Amino acid sequence: MLVIVASRHDKAAEALVANWAAHGHSVSLLTPEDLSVVGWRHYLSSIDVGDRGESTTSSTSFSSAVVGGVAISTTGCANALDQITGVLTRLPSIFEQELLHIVPDDRAYIATEMNAFLIAWLSSLKCPVLNRPTPTYLLGPAWRPEQWVYAAAQLGIPVRPVRRQSSMSANVCAQVLEKSSVKVTVVGDRCLGEVEKTLASHARRIADAAEVDLLTVHFSSSESPAEFLGADLWTDISAPDVGDAILEYLSGGDAKC
């Protein structure tokens, strides 16, 4: 089963689920509401026997999850989470605005708790996860624009310098984000976009530096020596080639750039 972790308002995620399902894939949407359903069991133990580090002190000590409102149950002695074969994460974090089923006074705290839980749970999965979360962000490393430019510069990639300033007294212009003229979407070893091979290679190297397999990289033009402008962990999954590449990646494909 493939899982897409997304807001229930994420139409692109909904469309991707429908598309993959239409092609015969088992796929479900996991939304923040699923975290308020009986059925989640996430175990952690010092006794590292199973490949998931779960305790064998009790036959009930198998982790389980709830996806699309349905608890994924164990089949015999198999671990329920083994049924999940790939995960695409579309939620940067859990926002309290998503939790309308929680009383208003508790929403902020519950959102923080759910977010902390998802970081641990997604990190514990053995299947492909696009992208693996970091403690700062469900989509990967929460790098600011400066950090992306810094990472690219460290790799020797030509960059468009970024500058920001803040002052209460001086007249400071708001930072204007560069308009991308060309983008490359990295999905595993595939680089999607009409760019020179060198730029595709740059994009993959930046993804490596960030330790992610799903990344959209922006350049000033499609040919060298184009400048690196920035990168997004939030990818346009409505593009058919991107959706197909993600499916292939999560299904264990290894197509190259």
Place this chain on the structure above:
Amino acid sequence: MLILLWGITEESPLAAVHSELTSLGIPSVFLDQRDILDTEIELSVGNILDLPVQGQIRTWYQKIDLSEITAAYLRPYDSRRLPQIAQAGVNSPAWQHAIAVDDTLMSWSEMTPAFVINRPSAMAANGSKPYQLEQIRSLGFKVPETLVTTDPEAVRSFWKLHGDIIYKSISGIRSKVSRVGIEHLERLDNVSWCPTQFQQYIPGRDYRVHVVGTEIFASEVISQADDYRYAAENDESTEIRACHLPEEVEQQCRVLAKAINLPLCGIDLRRTPGGDWYCFEVNPSPGFTYYQQFTGQPISTAIANLLAGKNRI
């Protein structure tokens, strides 16, 4: 050499380290958050090949060139909580400026080649206790059996299995560690609203271990409370005294701190009556002065020396 300290000047750990740096004659600059409205900050990245990160901080009394900073000790509060910012109101220019200053400095602290105690990205693991616990477990420490669940039945089974369990928050929001008792039975169904963390209760003696680079400062905590930090609330006493750990446990603490990229951290251990050592948590911004006042251990001196380049792993 120039050390940057960022936070509130009177905040005990920062003040202690600042005082030590001054005593040792190590040049330092203090960026007091209360000057936030008067703080101007600039950050540039990618302009010069051999100096990819440049920046400057200006206040009414000082100018700090960020490329001159060789080490930094960061203990900032969320600037939005400062009285003058809170009073200005959400989304006011002051509010936005506070966010911008905080974020710019956080961004700088992730990129700078300076030695940073501690980089925010390394500290973030403490914001997901089960995530951090898995880090701790993977590095060889025993950890309590843990269950995070929305299933009341799973809690009952876990409780039955371990006999004595505690619950605590999953995130970094500080919550008191509490033992699950009969009085919680009727509220157990509430776990279905949000994953809740339960742990096997580990009996024994608490230890706080401060790792400062290669140095280890261990304190033994004698308290009857489930969470000694809140012992006073229940009229329970807490005694803290300096102690020595077995060499292999000390080494495990060093390995853990290095692996999770925290040159300064406070590791919470418990030794069971049977002699097993369990690790509960790693605090990435420890309030070490609380322990230092009881034990007399020179932790602030060690931090000052670490910032100056000594005892780094």
